[in-house]
Amino acid sequence: xxSFSHLSSALPAPWQATVAAQLQPGETLSxxxxxDLDCELRYRATLLVxxxxxxxxxxxxxxxxxxxxxxxxxxxxxRQDLSLxxxxxxxxxxLQLAEASGxxxxxxxxxxxxxxxxxxxxxFDVHLQRLRGESVDExxxxxxxxxxxxxxxxxxxxxxxxxxxxxxxDDPPQYSxxxxxxxxxxPRMGTILLGGILTFACTAAQLIPPYLTVPLVDDxxxxxxxxxxxxxxxxxxxxxxxxLVGSELLAWILTWARNYVLAWASERVAADIRNETYxxxxxxxxxxxxxxxxxxxITRVSTDSDRICNFISLNVVDFISDLLMIxxxxxxxxxxxxxxxxxxxxPIPFVAWLSSxxxxxxxxxxRHGGVIWAEMTSILADTIPGIRVVKAFAQETREIDRFxxxxxxxxSVNDRANRxxxxxxxxxxxxxxxxxxxxxxxxxxxxxxxxxxxxxxxxFLAYTYKFYTKLRSISWMVxxxxxxxxxxxxxxxVLDRTSTVPEPVKPIHPGRxxxxxxxxxxxxxxxxxxxxxxxxxxIKPGEMIGLVGQSGSGKSTLINLICRFYDVADGSIRAxxxxxxxxxxxxxxxNIGIVLQEPFLFYGTIADNIAYGKPQATRREIIAAARAAxxxxxxxxxxxxxxxxxxxxxxxxxxxxxxxxxxxRALLIDPRILxxxxxxxxxxxxxxxxxxxxxxxxxxxRTTIAIAHRLSTLRKADRLVVMxxxxxxxxxxxxELLQQPGVYARLHKAQVEMATAGAPVxxx
Amino acid sequence: xxxxxxxxxxxxxxxxxxxLIDADGVRHIGVDPVRSFPITDPQRWISIRDSRGKExxxxxxxxxxxxxxxxxxxxxxxxxxxxxxxxxIVRMTNDTPPIRFDVETDRGPTEFLLNSEDDIRxxxxxxxxxxxxxxxRYLIANYSALDAHSRRWLDRVL
Numbered sequence: 060x061x062s063f064s065h066l067s068s069a070l071p072a073p074w075q076a077t078v079a080a081q082l083q084p085g086e087t088l089s090x091x092x093x094x095d096l097d098c099e100l101r102y103r104a105t106l107l108v109x110x111x112x113x114x115x116x117x118x119x120x121x122x123x124x125x126x127x128x129x130x131x132x133x134x135x136x137x138r139q140d141l142s143l144x145x146x147x148x149x150x151x152x153x154l155q156l157a158e159a160s161g162x163x164x165x166x167x168x169x170x171x172x173x174x175x176x177x178x179x180x181x182x183f184d185v186h187l188q189r190l191r192g193e194s195v196d197e198x199x200x201x202x203x204x205x206x207x208x209x210x211x212x213x214x215x216x217x218x219x220x221x222x223x224x225x226x227x228x229d230d231p232p233q234y235s236x237x238x239x240x241x242x243x244x245x246p247r248m249g250t251i252l253l254g255g256i257l258t259f260a261c262t263a264a265q266l267i268p269p270y271l272t273v274p275l276v277d278d279x280x281x282x283x284x285x286x287x288x289x290x291x292x293x294x295x296x297x298x299x300x301x302x303l304v305g306s307e308l309l310a311w312i313l314t315w316a317r318n319y320v321l322a323w324a325s326e327r328v329a330a331d332i333r334n335e336t337y338x339x340x341x342x343x344x345x346x347x348x349x350x351x352x353x354x355x356x357i358t359r360v361s362t363d364s365d366r367i368c369n370f371i372s373l374n375v376v377d378f379i380s381d382l383l384m385i386x387x388x389x390x391x392x393x394x395x396x397x398x399x400x401x402x403x404x405x406p407i408p409f410v411a412w413l414s415s416x417x418x419x420x421x422x423x424x425x426r427h428g429g430v431i432w433a434e435m436t437s438i439l440a441d442t443i444p445g446i447r448v449v450k451a452f453a454q455e456t457r458e459i460d461r462f463x464x465x466x467x468x469x470x471s472v473n474d475r476a477n478r479x480x481x482x483x484x485x486x487x488x489x490x491x492x493x494x495x496x497x498x499x500x501x502x503x504x505x506x507x508x509x510x511x512x513x514x515x516x517x518x519f520l521a522y523t524y525k526f527y528t529k530l531r532s533i534s535w536m537v538x539x540x541x542x543x544x545x546x547x548x549x550x551x552x553v554l555d556r557t558s559t560v561p562e563p564v565k566p567i568h569p570g571r572x573x574x575x576x577x578x579x580x581x582x583x584x585x586x587x588x589x590x591x592x593x594x595x596x597x598i599k600p601g602e603m604i605g606l607v608g609q610s611g612s613g614k615s616t617l618i619n620l621i622c623r624f625y626d627v628a629d630g631s632i633r634a635x636x637x638x639x640x641x642x643x644x645x646x647x648x649x650n651i652g653i654v655l656q657e658p659f660l661f662y663g664t665i666a667d668n669i670a671y672g673k674p675q676a677t678r679r680e681i682i683a684a685a686r687a688a689x690x691x692x693x694x695x696x697x698x699x700x701x702x703x704x705x706x707x708x709x710x711x712x713x714x715x716x717x718x719x720x721x722x723x724r725a726l727l728i729d730p731r732i733l734x735x736x737x738x739x740x741x742x743x744x745x746x747x748x749x750x751x752x753x754x755x756x757x758x759x760x761r762t763t764i765a766i767a768h769r770l771s772t773l774r775k776a777d778r779l780v781v782m783x784x785x786x787x788x789x790x791x792x793x794x795e796l797l798q799q800p801g802v803y804a805r806l807h808k809a810q811v812e813m814a815t816a817g818a819p820v821x822x823x
Numbered sequence: 824x825x826x827x828x829x830x831x832x833x834x835x836x837x838x839x840x841x842x843l844i845d846a847d848g849v850r851h852i853g854v855d856p857v858r859s860f861p862i863t864d865p866q867r868w869i870s871i872r873d874s875r876g877k878e879x880x881x882x883x884x885x886x887x888x889x890x891x892x893x894x895x896x897x898x899x900x901x902x903x904x905x906x907x908x909x910x911x912i913v914r915m916t917n918d919t920p921p922i923r924f925d926v927e928t929d930r931g932p933t934e935f936l937l938n939s940e941d942d943i944r945x946x947x948x949x950x951x952x953x954x955x956x957x958x959x960r961y962l963i964a965n966y967s968a969l970d971a972h973s974r975r976w977l978d979r980v981l
Contacts, residue, residue: 666860678860678868691878692872692877694859695857695878698960700857700858700860700861701859702860
């Protein structure tokens, strides 16, 4: 009963009662599987349960209540002559239960369930083996099965990596993006608060001047006009003028301080955002980068973070100070003359309505604008590095046209936004302008009636002017808020992404590995295309393995899995007995040296490039590595030696030279596991010989996995692993494989034939 | 890696060629000393190569050499190096590359053409290396030590 309680607790809640009702006394669960399609390929949940005696099929309890007469459950007693098998094609699969004479039942599912299905089939087979009395190979005690999607995963992880990733894929709510910026603002809260206080003080200072005009007009100017020079209250006049100058100076100093303080804070917030986005990007797995375009990511780190900086330093502050100003003016207006104040407020509903109308339309435009802008950057990021290909194929005109096309789209999106915007500004002006006219009219009438004095009206108009100006600049906020919300959304889209190569929850520190690698029942898919299926391979420490096979046979994928650029979909890879997923990614990769077909040199000196994997390396180590890689001599031929700067793609060096630098780079970190991915296939034969010598240095005493098309490159390999369509078809040393009929012998023959056929041509 | 700071003799022969006698007594005529890190660590890591470019000796640190050998080596290195130091910028023709520079250096006044801003390399907070269109390198050892007039010119490209 123990196994039942263990498994049933993992069953999804709606099923538990149904399953319990179907079980016979003493029957225990051994596996279950929730299928997502019915036989007509409509989405409908069906549960398959394998017990110690039967295979049960249960229909969705909710759907069953809708059709009470439908079969709730079907069951088959597991017999020796039964077989359970699955076939997947593109995105759907079929699971079939058959006996010797024919099919008993079949089920359909989307490939999302594929690994869960495989698990059930495996359990079923184990069951059959037991029935036949065969010894059962209890596999993978270290593997857990995800209860929600059925993917197997290492018990070093607390959560299922594939489910976890799926949950994170959901779109984060858009509007909250702006508020989520709070996280970045928080560390600078002290400064931002100071800015807020200064803003408040500024607003107060700016509100003083019109107030002083009331006594100026009513108690100084009006009596002076009526009673001549004798009636002038000089003291009050001087006081008012001094007050006006003083308040202007005060506002000047306070605004200055505020601008500086807030710009300082927002610059830092933006820098934090950039840093965090970039470091998060760096930690994401390769899968993320293979789905995003370079230009788009560059825009996110640079332009989007800058826009947020502007928003915080300018817009938010302006917005707050405008709000304060509006509130302050409204209070002053109300205390001066409530009736007149109410009339001032008349245009506000119109402005508010217009703003929200425009906002909705602008939102769409800006979102499109952002997408298209990123696309444009992507074209640049594509074609500028690829300029040699463009020129070689004489496609400059086409590239110009392509850019022109996207530029036109930018234009049309911006045009639409501009048309709206062009209409919006003047419309606000019209409403507020009419508001001022209303005040003049009403004020004039009030003065004629003798209800108010001229000074009040003057001050009122001054305040109203401020009021409307602020109202207008608040409506500008519409634009900025939309743009920024969009930028914030794009940044959080990156930040919310978790690596599909997750860090373990309970890490085991690999330290320096000995270099034993075991692949156990490893499968991998890109999307729904199976690239590797059930690979088993044990590599001894210090052994050199040559991976052979046609393009697309899964060699590179295997290497990507061993480097943990991706995680296995099923099965496990262990290094020195520990599951790769239980190691912190960086610590594990420190044990790996890799030499790729296209060596990538970063912009920097040659010394920096060699020391890339070990920045603290001494100059002695760098020179030693370069010597061992056969790079020392040509480096010293450069005028600046090791200090020479090489470009982004190392343009000034030849392919062989770049490759030797990358070999030196791999040598310097003294890796336990060495990966050579077609390291010599992009250079000529003579250079290959030089590089091969450097490589021979490199592989000594290290576990090496090398991919090569030219079989001669793998002459030093202890064993060759021949792959075909995601499977290992042959394993063994060169001379053994040559004697067996098979893929390797065929490949070898083809290459020898090509070499001998090519020789006379080359000679002639 | 084994020939580091191996004892050797160095002298100039009658034709002005540099002759190195290595630890085994073999004479290498017409050798060429090269600094591995001419910018970041010029006093160490000197490679001495024969006329075919093969390394015959390696000096980890000039200080470890016998004074006469060291003097010969330093003289030879100095003779092979040409990195004028900019003392003053007289004029620049343009704001954006290509720019013709009219300068005064520690080796006298000269003119050169800068093709791209990428050819100006920052070596330190105040140190810059400029490579002109012909590949000649010029050093600005200390930017702040330049006069205000030169700095104003330079600010357009740095």
